[in-house]
Amino acid sequence: MKLRGKVFKYGDNVDTDVIIPARYLNNPKPEALAQHCMEDIDKNFVKEVKKGDIIVAGKNFGSGSSREHAPLAIKAAGISCVIAESFARIFYRNAINIGLPILISKEASQNIENGAIVEIDLSTGLIIDLNANKEYKAEPYPEFLQEIIEAGGLIEKIKREVS
Amino acid sequence: MTIVEKILALHSNKSSLRPGELVNAKVDLILGNDVTAPVAIKEFRKIGISKVFDKDKVALVPDHFTPNKDIQSAENSLMMRNFAKEMEITNYFEVGRVGIEHCLLPEKGLVAPGEIIIGADSHTCTYGALNAFATGVGSTDIAAAMATGYLWFRVPETIKIIYTGKLREWVSGKDLILYTIGQIGVDGALYKSIEFMGDTIKNLSIDSRMTMANMAIEAGAKCGLFDYDEKTEEYLKNRVTRNYVPVTSDSDAVYEKILKFDVSNLEPQVAFPHLPENTRAVQEAKNIKIDQAVIGSCTNGRMEDLRIAAKLLKGHKVHPDVRCIIFPGTQEIYKNALKEGLIEIFIDAGAAVSTPTCGPCLGGHMGVLAKGERAVSTTNRNFVGRMGHPESEVYLVNPAVATASAIVGYIVHPEEVLK
Ligand code: SF4
Secondary structure, X not given: OEEEEEEEEOOOOOEHHHHOOHHHOOOXXXXXXXXXXXXXXXXXXXXXXXXXXXXXXXXXEOEOOOOOHHHHHHHHOOOOEEEEOOEOHHHHHHHHHXXXXXXXXHHHHHHOOOOOEEEEEOOOOEEEEOOOOEEEEOOOOOHHHHHHHHHOOHXXXXXXXXX | OOHHHHHHHHOOOOOOOXXXXXXXXXXXXXXEEOOOHHHHHHHHHHHOOOOOOOOOOEXXXXXXXXXXXXXXXXXXXXXXXXXXXXXXOOEEOOOOOOOOHHHHHHHOOOOOOOOEEEEOOHHHHHHHHHOOEEEEOOHHHHHHHHHHOEEEEEOXXXXXXXXXXXXXXXXOHHHHHHHHHHHHOOOOOOOOEEEEEOHHXXXXXXXHHHHHXXXXXXXXXXXXXXXXXXXXXXXXXXXXXXXXXXXXXOOOOOOOEEEEEEOOOOOOEEEOOOOOOOEEEHHHOOOOEOOEEEEEHHHHOOHHHHHHHHHHHOOOOOOOOOEEEEEOOOHHHHHHHHHOOHHHHHHHHOOEEOOOOOHHHHOOOOOOEOOOOEEEEOOOOOOOOOOEOOOOEEEEOOHHHHXXXXXXXXXXXXXXXXX
């Protein structure tokens, strides 16, 4: 699958409390969550984000609480993929389980700039920065996780197994 | 093998496992709360089966926005309550019987050594204190596990941390873990298992061990594990009646790293905003005036913590400019505190005592901060906006420092109050 969008760039340790503050967790509908996504660190995110856009961040993205509301909010806001140097482990699982594409690439995370237009080929992990004309390769997923992704998330996979 | 490798192997019918392998393991208990269970229930419905895999192995705990703070949170609780009834879930705890999940489940005997416990809550790692492999996962994960009784795990690398030396007065498990996070960083143990070992740990109470295991996630860890010993046995007596098998690391277990900390001179720690790794000795926190002091949560809402708070508050008053809010972790803890006379001390000192709830810990209700306000707190996170307004601040400390600061109005060493 090919993705293309504008980059919103953030630093290290973007935690789930800023991705979606707890004060909004009382309404778990993805569209409601999306309206407050990132607002504590970036007031303009919700105003500016367009379907297909991409988040590029540093280390330990999604640290903190286990709230699945965080990847749900990002996905519902229109983000097509998150690229980071590393992800917090529960966020990583959640993103895979709900079908939000995430890629690990230290080089892409360090070099791609805010506002850049980036193209991603999810099947190969190729990331192309169209502004800087540079290519990066993300780490491939282990086979086991590839199966979850291909099924369209963990629930779809289990549905096939139990039926 | 290390503790986590052994527990995962036993639960996935493997004779041995190595870090990096992915396994499908059988789980012994699945936890959800009023924030994460509603999302899980929706996912569970999509699978199209009518019953959870085992009604005794699911625990549903409405503790975050309860007693419900608004209509929306009441709807979420209602959805969870109805699901619990429909599925005949044994371990559903209604308001009045509920406690903060990570204080409640061990107390109710739902956690035993060698078991695998997953929870849609990041601080599920608390149960590592009882020699169980316990880890936080997402809502979809628990939906899948409620259906099948299994979940996928990546076998983590293990870091062993050895603590030596006798702790000074007013220094507790909270300071050991804050100091450790300060040393290794908030991603210092990302995806990894930590084994907390050494003579300091052997002398540490179960309450303090739970505080440490609770914050393993604040270093990015998947779990924080302790050995089983007489203290664990004593704690589990009269709580857990089923058979369990404690697990220890083999003498030839392979560790990614072994760290050694001599903690005999460790001072009470303060984690400055906005990361738990911003730790300094309390003496370095100068002239930090506070508006609120929060004592409680799944990190420090147990008897040991309340006893320390009472020891300092006895005969003292909370500073006129400070709101001191005390949250016992469970109804049992609340009742014991009442019996020991601690609650009376708190009220005489001018502190607010709350029914068990997550409340202010996540900026939910019962003590949310205004713009520019500052709190000392015995909780586990001081992220931007964690306890309220994005421009408020949270300083993480142990219960002694929180209480002493509540009395003085500034962050202080407890010695300043009780010499
Ligand atoms: S007390 Fe705080 S950290 Fe613990 S479970 Fe509740 S919200 Fe989470």
